Amino acid sequence: MNEPVSLPSNWVSARTPTAQPGQLIMLVTAGGKRHLIQLQPGRRFHSHLGLLEHDDLIGLPLGTTVHSQIGHPLLLLEPSLADLMTRVRRSTQIIYPKDAAYLVHKLSLRSGSHIIEAGTGSGALTIALAWAVAPAGMVYTYETRADNFTTASENLRRAGLLPYVKMHQESISDGFHQTGADAVFLDVRTPWSFLAQVRTALRPGGFFASLVPTTNQVSELLLGLESTGFADIEVEEVLVRRYKPVPDRLRPDDSMVGHTGFLISARPVVDAADPGRWLSEERKRYEARKEVQAMIAEEEERRTIERAEGGRKYPKMPLPG
């Protein structure tokens, strides 16, 4: 999977100081509303704040204040990665920037990485993954639902990232078409069902992660990882707290996103013969405690039976606890 990819000529030069035809740009209103549009000569931008000719925007420096034909100001900005991710057309719940940012980091993605993703959903995370691995790497993404597949491919095309994504409209039950992947990310309901497939697709030293919304799924996935030869297992949650940016009245926002998902990450081990060896310390301590408790329960039961049978009565003594 690791042949070098030549740098596309437009990759770096896309960042120009002025708005170019074909470029995605943001128009931000004074009220903070954000509009993501692709500049095309001859087109018009319509909103309740009035009209703007694309031709009047092309060539302007980014960061310029423009005005609609009825005088409303709008700020012309280059879209951030978060804008690209969150202003997609959606047919599903999308993964949030806070989680995408941490995932890209946990999976150690960089230009040149080859990552497998399932499922694609609306493609918001695919955008962040392609952004991270382009131009020398590739995202291989799987999605079964036709409507999501279409939505995601359109979202990726619009963001200019489709060249760095290979899309598969099929189930992952029978495995992935790729092997030697640097990373695999599962955003599916039952990630524990596909861990054998993940192991086959991942190169030695690769990175695995998944995002699930419920604690029950976390428990099931942990059980699966422990028994399929994964180590370095971590469960984390990312919370972002936003503040009102008022210098002399600084305070957190009244409400915040309370939960999106739990992020589970792990590394494959070559020799899965003794999977217990690389369990976390907490896990091992808990197993040891469970054994002691089972011994105590057995002893208690034995005493109860002896007492019931009128046999030798044990004095009430503290059991280890």
Add this chain to the structure above:
Amino acid sequence: MNEPVSLPSNWVSARTPTAQPGQLIMLVTAGGKRHLIQLQPGRRFHSHLGLLEHDDLIGLPLGTTVHSQIGHPLLLLEPSLADLMTRVRRSTQIIYPKDAAYLVHKLSLRSGSHIIEAGTGSGALTIALAWAVAPAGMVYTYETRADNFTTASENLRRAGLLPYVKMHQESISDGFHQTGADAVFLDVRTPWSFLAQVRTALRPGGFFASLVPTTNQVSELLLGLESTGFADIEVEEVLVRRYKPVPDRLRPDDSMVGHTGFLISARPVVDAADPGRWLSEERKRYEARKEVQAMIAEEEERRTIERAEGGRKYPKMPLPG
């Protein structure tokens, strides 16, 4: 700053399935201790768990369990980006992976980006920045203290990322040597003192961010940004909650990192003539409320004086408020 950079031949092929001479690898103990070492033929790894010959590790698949000469198992892993960041030699407090991941995202960094950083500190964030912009981009980093400068350059060299970093041992008071940068990040005590320099260095459409530990600094930086021609100002905090990865006893860790810093981000606007226009909605509402309150206070004072003077007594009526 945007000439294309040719892809170094070793960039992608660095990810091999087996441990190579010169490669950085992790040895993880059964107790979870992590050792980051660079493999060199003829060398030995020493720890309280016994010895390991580097030659015995070279050529092994990543993910293999190896044993010290006294029988202790260790897991051979490829380091993650977080390992590279956090296992540096330190002469300062380092920026945490949770913040580095979100910063890379907020600054919309990707391969090919040119980013300025000040100060370098121990270089942990510099590693994350170089990782994100290599091989086609560049980090320009500034540090005044000689000891930090040396520590950081050694940490970057060891991580193999020095080719993607240009280090300056000098103050940023007189400005940066670069212009047209895609992004600028300030990790200094008084970031508000350098905003004019930041504006000069940033290209139109670029991204600015800073990380400060106290709310007082946030307030000062917000005031500075408002008066220097920045818009789209955001203040955020990233919290990561870790869980004990035990399937049938899942629970968050007993203690967590409570605070590292507040992340402030903003975008430069071309026309700084009317900076108030792009203030946040909260900011504008607050300004409006302050004006009303000032009017009320004035009115109240007027009435008080009139009453004191025995003049026309106003009936007690509810003031807006």
Add this chain to the structure above:
Amino acid sequence: MNEPVSLPSNWVSARTPTAQPGQLIMLVTAGGKRHLIQLQPGRRFHSHLGLLEHDDLIGLPLGTTVHSQIGHPLLLLEPSLADLMTRVRRSTQIIYPKDAAYLVHKLSLRSGSHIIEAGTGSGALTIALAWAVAPAGMVYTYETRADNFTTASENLRRAGLLPYVKMHQESISDGFHQTGADAVFLDVRTPWSFLAQVRTALRPGGFFASLVPTTNQVSELLLGLESTGFADIEVEEVLVRRYKPVPDRLRPDDSMVGHTGFLISARPVVDAADPGRWLSEERKRYEARKEVQAMIAEEEERRTIERAEGGRKYPKMPLPG
């Protein structure tokens, strides 16, 4: 302020197993909507789910399912303290149960405590305070705005707690009518303006607390407390995270209350001669660091001047930092 108060005959017996005339009860719909009503013979409860005669509810055991005349089920419950607090008529933002609970605890309130509160607002916190100190104690509450005063007194009357509250419709600028109070709580915009008044009203050993929404207010109040003879100063924030109570799909709520206020608490000291003595460790460390930094800055300036004057050039040496 500490004469014993005899136990009112209705205090304990208010908790009966069946719904009584005059009692406040909750009707909870199958959809989770909560209605707080006072039972009165001959009255009717109207909602979009149909009618219910109060007479049909009186005498029923609490916890019974009743049906409206068109067949919708409703659950008859005794209101919780949180229901009493949050189902008040409001003319202001109310203090949340999470904060009220922690405040009652921090102020060490119990039956028999005498607590002063300003301002009353809509009386939600007053309800929680009266609940905590009744029947042997008393709340003394101050409010300047007539509309709030009326709303709060009606809310307290309805909750049956008015006998344990003495309401003052006046400003606290000239001080409180009480002395020897066990606790004082300030919910006003500029609590630092009234600390002398608080000290006069508090008995030795008493408890002070305040709740403010912004970090700027926290800083101002801390400065005030330090200079007015308070010790044991703490700043805290209470966050409550709610979960969807679904056994096989357990997960936190999608959104949560992100911020209400910062809780500052402190204790008065008798001898305010050397207020610095009882500052927190962090505060003292910070003061010490500031002094060192001032010395360094002075030294740096001296060297700069010497160099500028062409005088003795100091070698570049690391300053402590």
Add this chain to the structure above:
Amino acid sequence: MNEPVSLPSNWVSARTPTAQPGQLIMLVTAGGKRHLIQLQPGRRFHSHLGLLEHDDLIGLPLGTTVHSQIGHPLLLLEPSLADLMTRVRRSTQIIYPKDAAYLVHKLSLRSGSHIIEAGTGSGALTIALAWAVAPAGMVYTYETRADNFTTASENLRRAGLLPYVKMHQESISDGFHQTGADAVFLDVRTPWSFLAQVRTALRPGGFFASLVPTTNQVSELLLGLESTGFADIEVEEVLVRRYKPVPDRLRPDDSMVGHTGFLISARPVVDAADPGRWLSEERKRYEARKEVQAMIAEEEERRTIERAEGGRKYPKMPLPG
């Protein structure tokens, strides 16, 4: 259980402005160390900061600065409820003030309430419960382990709250000795095993709560509550974030308590015939979704079999998802 209790003569007068013989007081060092001691004529307080005669403290106003015989200052304070809870002798993990405060609130405890607690543990929560219900109410607490029982009774005696607590050294498997309780709180490993006993002990309209550390226990308890006739079920977590109280360098503490337990609360319903009726909305939505998914899975299986049998091939069509 609801006969009125006459107010003990010492209840209110315990709060005196000066330190009294027999009183519990706090000595706080300049470094913030807290010592909880009971004043006894003729006794001495020893610490590494020197000696203090109790006789020299008796009669001093609370809030006074005293000095050890070698000159170290100590602040004489009345202990807060949190001091009483957390400075107990411990043979177990104790419940934190943040959770105790919220529990007292959720259980709507007040002077006169009768509450059952199991197990007692070291008695820290028992102190907070007794504080809330005294002097007119009572705590009934159960503990099987003899060492905990002794520790807790000593801790309660020292805090002066033993008159308001009835302690039982026995298991709750066979039920509680009380009926008609206003509230029941379970702090045991398997609270779901005792819900029938809880229902028997609780009066109609009463309050139930439990605190468990793991998500698996939350799920089990939710299942138990749903099938035993409880409604109004809530799962919550309380987090307290502390700040360094430095006015011009305000910031949260570097580390915080990340987790203690999940708080589950519920109300008993009289008619447990149709327990599903009072499930939460999320629970009902989830059940409905599960049914639809089962139908889809069945339909998919049918089509697969038909295809395998070479029968009528269904066109690939999107299933509802």
